[in-house]
Amino acid sequence: xxxxxxxxxxxxxxxxxxxxxxxxxxxxxxxxxxxxxxxxxxxxxxxxxxxxxxxxxxxxxxxxxxxxxxxxxxxxxxxxxxxxxxxxxxxxxxxxxxxxxxxxxxxxxxxxxxxxxxxxxxxxxxxxxxxxxxxxxxxxxxxxxxxxxxxxxxxxxxxxxxxxxxxxxxxxxxxxxxxxxxxxxxxxxxxxxxxxxxxxxxxxxxxxxxxxxxxxxxxxxxxxxxxxxxxxxxx
Amino acid sequence: xxxxxxxxxxxxxxxxxxxxxxxxxxxxxxxxxxxxxxxxxxxxxxxxxxxxxxxxxxxxxxxxxxxxxxxxxxxxxxxxxxxxxxxxxxxxxxxxxxxxxxxxxxxxxxxxxxxxxxxxxxxxxxxxxxxxxxxxxxxxxxxxxxxxxxxxxxxxxxxxxxxxxxxxxxxxxxxxxxxxxxxxxxxxxxxxxxxxxxxxxxxxxxxxxxxxxxxxxxxxxxxxxxxxxxxxxxx
DNA sequence: CTCAAATACATAACTCGGTTATGGATCCAT
DNA sequence: ATGGATCCATAACCGAGTTATGTATTTGAG
Numbered sequence: 001x002x003x004x005x006x007x008x009x010x011x012x013x014x015x016x017x018x019x020x021x022x023x024x025x026x027x028x029x030x031x032x033x034x035x036x037x038x039x040x041x042x043x044x045x046x047x048x049x050x051x052x053x054x055x056x057x058x059x060x061x062x063x064x065x066x067x068x069x070x071x072x073x074x075x076x077x078x079x080x081x082x083x084x085x086x087x088x089x090x091x092x093x094x095x096x097x098x099x100x101x102x103x104x105x106x107x108x109x110x111x112x113x114x115x116x117x118x119x120x121x122x123x124x125x126x127x128x129x130x131x132x133x134x135x136x137x138x139x140x141x142x143x144x145x146x147x148x149x150x151x152x153x154x155x156x157x158x159x160x161x162x163x164x165x166x167x168x169x170x171x172x173x174x175x176x177x178x179x180x181x182x183x184x185x186x187x188x189x190x191x192x193x194x195x196x197x198x199x200x201x202x203x204x205x206x207x208x209x210x211x212x213x214x215x216x217x218x219x220x221x222x223x224x225x226x227x228x229x230x231x232x233x234x235x
Numbered sequence: 236x237x238x239x240x241x242x243x244x245x246x247x248x249x250x251x252x253x254x255x256x257x258x259x260x261x262x263x264x265x266x267x268x269x270x271x272x273x274x275x276x277x278x279x280x281x282x283x284x285x286x287x288x289x290x291x292x293x294x295x296x297x298x299x300x301x302x303x304x305x306x307x308x309x310x311x312x313x314x315x316x317x318x319x320x321x322x323x324x325x326x327x328x329x330x331x332x333x334x335x336x337x338x339x340x341x342x343x344x345x346x347x348x349x350x351x352x353x354x355x356x357x358x359x360x361x362x363x364x365x366x367x368x369x370x371x372x373x374x375x376x377x378x379x380x381x382x383x384x385x386x387x388x389x390x391x392x393x394x395x396x397x398x399x400x401x402x403x404x405x406x407x408x409x410x411x412x413x414x415x416x417x418x419x420x421x422x423x424x425x426x427x428x429x430x431x432x433x434x435x436x437x438x439x440x441x442x443x444x445x446x447x448x449x450x451x452x453x454x455x456x457x458x459x460x461x462x463x464x465x466x467x468x469x470x
Numbered sequence: 471c472t473c474a475a476a477t478a479c480a481t482a483a484c485t486c487g488g489t490t491a492t493g494g495a496t497c498c499a500t
Numbered sequence: 501a502t503g504g505a506t507c508c509a510t511a512a513c514c515g516a517g518t519t520a521t522g523t524a525t526t527t528g529a530g
Contacts, residue, residue: 008478032517042480043517049478053517108344108414131415157430164417165404165431172407179343180366182399195392196400203438243507267488277509278488284507288488477526483519490513497506 011049013039018060022101030057030105057105058130064099064106065133071095072140078221081147082154082206086197086218088144089170093193096174106130107175141167148204155205162204169196194219246284248274253295257336265292265340292340293365299334299341300368306330307375313456316382317389317441321432321453323379324405328428331409341365342410376402383439390440397439404431429454 017038021029032043032053039045050056071094075087096103145163148154154162173182173193182188194215201211252273256264267278267288274280285291306329310322331338380398383389389397408417408428417423429450436446 010478031515033515041478044479044481044519047479047518161426161430164411164427165434168407168411168427168431169400169404169435170407171411172403172405175342175410176403176406191396192399192403195396196403199400199438200404200434201438203434203436245507266486268486276507279490279508279510282489282508472530474529475527478524480523481521483521485518486516488513488515490511492510492512494509495507498504500502500504 010039010041010045014045014049014056015059015063018056019063019102022060022105023099026101027105030060060102061106061108062130062133064102065130065137067099067102068092068095068106069133069137069140072137075140077144077147078217080214080217081144081151082201082211082214083217083221084144085141085148085166085201086194086215087221088140089166089193089197090189090218090222092170093174093177093189096178100178104178107171138163138167141170148201148206153201153204153206153210157204165204166200169200245274245276245280249276249280249284249291250294250298253291254298254334254337257295257340258334261336262340265295295337296341296343297365297368299337300365300372302334302337303327303330303341304368304372304375307372310375312379312382313452315449315452316379316386317436317446317449318452318456319379320376320383320401320436321429321450322456323375324401324428324432325424325453325457327405328409328412328424331413335413339413342406344410373398373402376405383436383441388436388439388441388445392439400439401435404435 014035017035018030021034021038030053032046035056036043036045046053046056050059071091072088075084075091078084142159142163145154145166146159149156149159149162170193173188173196176182177188177192182192198208198211198215201214202208206214249270252270253265256269256273265288267281270291271278271280281288281291285294306326307323310319310326313319377394377398380389380401381394384391384394384397405428408423408431411417412423412427417427433443433446433450436449437443441449
């Protein structure tokens with residue numbers, strides 16, 4: 001009745017191979033034949049486990065969100081919620097910068113086959129799950145925003161509304177930076193992202209002075225945690 | 236020596252058909268055979284005029300930027316530069332909302348074949364031209380920002396830097412909205428985009444009061460120009 | 471322990487879509 | 501008019517997703 005499938009890990013290995021090949025060789029590496037060869041199985045494995053390439057790609061997208069959520073979760077909370085917002089932004093950006101191909105898929109910018117119109121009308125079940133994971137990542141921003149409001153740094157507006165503003169700005173920056181605007185390396189961070197964060201914080205109610213100090217605190221935290229590289233670093 | 240090619244318009248007709256089919260049938264309609272059939276030629280026309288589908292798609296992307304630039308140019312300038320920023324944002328959003336498929340291609344979110352890693356390493360000549368057109372669209376935002384600084388509404392920061400902040404936020408909002416977040420219809424505009432604009436304006440130096448008035452003025456201008464629909468409009 | 475059902479997967483063929491090879495028709499300059 | 505180049509129709513090629521089919525292996529039941 002319920003012949004539990006053998007505990008092989010072919011499914012997981014396919015996704016792992018997909019992510020690895022994706023970052024190494026670009027989106028065109030996301031091919032059933034290549035992945036199957038990499039894992040050492042036939043292309044049929046893709047269909048028994050996923051039903052098709054689309055679902056496998058959605059699973060890769062979901063993996064991106066999961067990785068992002070995990071990374072954002074590591075940021076943690078300090079007693080300066082605005083600094084935490086900056087840290088979340090820096091982390092979000094770093095994740096995308098380190099695995100641009102993966103997040104291009106995750107954000108639907110590079111769907112092999114040109115599918116995926118909007119996140120709302122996703123076809124596969126895996127796709128809907130991926131969208132859910134995206135909301136989990138968003139929750140981290142909501143939390144920090146909420147604390148900033150509670151701390152009196154932001155005006156008492158709806159936290160989801162304020163968080164959506166921050167998310168829009170952050171996501172837009174990351175997207176445009178990944179597209180090549182704002183120059184290579186860390187340029188965009190100093191010239192655009194941090195000033196953008198200050199602008200938003202001030203616009204949401206913080207003072208210029210406190211916002212700048214929080215930005216500086218986040219930078220210090222970042223350097224302490226990731227080494228003070230990134231000066232001449234080309235990523 | 237210079238056998239000027241016959242003045243047929245097959246090339247333009249192919250791009251037009253691509254845009255039309257794209258909006259009607261989605262990205263999967265961007266196929267050499269479908270386009271050729273639509274125009275009434277063979278697939279070879281794609282290769283004589285573009286060299287391949289990739290270049291044709293880049294031309295479609297460029298058409299999106301051109302359309303966006305043209306639309307933004309129509310906004311014009313009033314004596315309230317901050318209101319003009321709101322109007323530009325509203326227009327930018329509207330263009331994407333009306334032709335989401337086109338701009339998904341333009342912004343590289345839906346490249347048939349899964350190409351296009353970053354805008355910086357575009358392969359085809361058309362692709363580079365498309366990127367150039369994107370900068371033209373950006374210039375409209377720079378102009379309005381510059382005038383806002385000159386008018387004393389924004390602090391005297393670098394206009395490109397300030398405009399990049401606005402652009403990031405705007406582009407992020409539009410992208411996320413097109414992905415289905417912020418709900419359908421005009422919801423996102425009232426709940427997120429306009430508050431986001433106020434936040435940014437205030438953060439850049441404007442007062443809350445003046446920023447809100449400018450937002451209101453832009454809304455009034457928009458309604459006057461496009462009819463006061465959009466109340467229950469589902470786009 | 472045996473057996474039936476279901477799962478996992480190999481092999482190979484099918485389909486669709488981008489691309490290329492080839493040849494003919496048309497247009498322009500000389 | 502004629503040579504060369506462009507445009508494009510026909511048809512074949514090729515890569516990649518998918519499907520058809522068969523087999524082995526695992527699982528649960530008796």
